Amino acid sequence: MPKGVPVATMSIGENGAYNAVITAVSILSISNSEIADTKTINLIAAGEVIERPASVVKELVENAIDAGSLEIEIKIESGGRNLIIVTDDGNGVEKNDLELAFMHHATSKLHLKIKHLGFRGEALPSIAAVSRIKLSSKASGASEAWSISYEGGEKMGELTLYSLSQGTHIEVRDLFFATPNRLKFLKTERAETQSIVDIVNNLAMVNYHIGFTLTSGNKKLLKYAKQTSLFRRLCEVEEEFQGNSLEVNEEEDGIKLTGHICRPTVNRGKYTQIYTFVNGRPIKDNLLIGAVRYAYHDFIPSNRYPFAALHLEIPYDQVDVNVHPNKSEVRFQNKKLIYEIVTRGLINALSRRIGTFDVIPASDHKTTNTIEGFLKGSLSDSFDKSDVQNEFYERRLSPFENQLIKEFASQNEKAKDLSEQLKSFDYTGIQKSPSQAEIMVLEKKVLEQVDLIESHTLGFARCQVFNTYNITAVRDKLIIVD
Known part of the structure; x- marks a missing residue:
């Protein structure tokens, strides 16, 4: 090939998938002996783009999305190894562009504002290089649909008429028959099918305005109707x-x-x-x-x-x-x-x-009221009410936690001394009532630790809630440590 010869390239245009755009790209100074034949180039490209059946599904569905489709149907057999069919109701491909869609192009090296999923135009030639593929399409406004077939990267016959009402129909059979070594790297049929399901789910989430159907053999794996919002589609998927x-x-x-x-x-x-x-x-x-x-x-x-x-x-x-x-x-x-x-x-x-609170400095006189409000209001709302807006953890307060709230929220708590609080605390339903001797020993230990509060910012630990929050006291303040 002489130097400076322009090469015809194709990318996805404004009107949908496969629309042709001719881009002149000059070939650098390379001798004829260094230029590989088209089949070898396609096989090398296919090795990067087409890793597994899910890669084929991804590329073909992205092209269907670019074509403005509102319904996309995917059918597979044997995890996509034997057969992949993608049918859409998009803009379709003009008769004169069907062969051009299977040409390799240089759009991947151009600096563009890429708005389309299939911007590189490598999908069809890469798939055709390693499989038997048939592309049938009827362009918007056209009176007839046309079909073309490729096998191992080689065109099989000329364009033929095809019965199709609208959009594009693609059949990919015997994937990797032209590169049998790749077959040994495929996973089990179940794993390959799951990979295809994941690909379709991802594309269906963000394209919620499109209906998707995925069938494996005679089993329907996915069926998503057209939705009006991302949330509705998410509820379908998860x-x-x-x-x-x-x-x-x-x-x-x-x-x-x-x-x-x-x-x-x-x-x-x-x-x-x-x-x-x-x-x-x-x-x-x-x-x-x-x-x-x-x-x-x-x-x-x-x-x-x-x-x-x-x-x-x-x-x-x-x-x-x-x-x-x-x-x-x-x-x-x-x-x-x-x-x-x-x-x-x-x-x-x-x-x-x-419903987190704003952080309030420890010296602020509102701290106690905020903590009491949290314990008395937020916790009880979160665990006792069924309202979705207030529910966070799906469980109720234990008897000990209810008693804890009552003790902390009591208006006369400041007037009680530590001994009276320990004696009046209701342990019913929590543990066996302690003896007088046990209370005296506990009281003595607590009083000894109270003296250490002055030198400990987080104070003296009172209890632990939900195996997560430590409740500590410093003078007239309460601190919750996560």
Whole structure:
């Protein structure tokens, strides 16, 4: 090939998937002997883009979304190894663009404001290189649908008429038949099917206005109707969002964070229920997962993970989505700002849900009233009432905790001395009533420790609640230590 010859390339245009855009790209000074044949190039590209059947589903469904589809149907067999079919009702592909859609292009190296999921145009040629594929489509406004087939990267015959009312129908058979060594790296049929389910769930969450159906053999795995809000779709995907959801809404410097999280009592042992999206693109980013974990670190154990579905809308020139072959990772221009927005948004949502109080200095005369209000009002509301807005932990106060609230809230508590308090405390239902000798020994130990309060900021520990909160006393103040 002579130097400087322009190469025809294709990317996803404004009107949907597969629309052709011709981009002139000059070939650098490379001798003919160094230029690999098209089939080899496609196989190399396929090795990066198509790792497993789920990769095929992801690329084809993203193209269907770009095409403006409102209904997408996916069918698989043997975990996607034998057959993958994706049908949509989108804009379709023009007859003259069907062959162009299977050409490799250089759009992945262009600096663009990427608004579409399938921006690189590598999916179809990569899939065609390692499988038998048939693309049938009817473009919007066209009178006929046309079909074209490829096998191992080679075109099989010419364009033929096809019966299709609207949109695009793609069949991918015998995945990796052209590269049999790849087959040994596939997991079990069940594992590959689950990977496809996860991909569809991720894409369905953020594209809640689209209906999705996933079928494996004769078994329907997923069925999502078109929804009007992210919350409704989340309740379809994860039932635990229903009744446990907190809304997240934060914005700064043109960056907007929206989504829903679950209260801390709903958590799991893996981070797979943390769903993150950037400009409508499902991603897995350690920065975002770390921000979510930081926001929850005061509410759940360190080895547990919350449920969260968060969508970041970022100006396209502030995020690079072309950093991973599968487009599953991104690079943020301002990592610190993104981290702060996510943590602040989640902490605000959790604070509203829990009803946390503003911090009051220890010297403020309102401290005692605030603590009494917390013990008398917040705790009793949280555990005794069924109102969803006040419920946090799903349990009732124990007899000891009820007695504790009464003791602390008593208006005459200051007038009682320590001995009288110990003698009048009601241990009924908690433990066996102590003898007079035991009370005297306990009283003596307590009085000895009271002298140490002056030199201990957190005072003298009275008790522990829920195996989490230590209740301590300093003079006329009460301190709760998490």
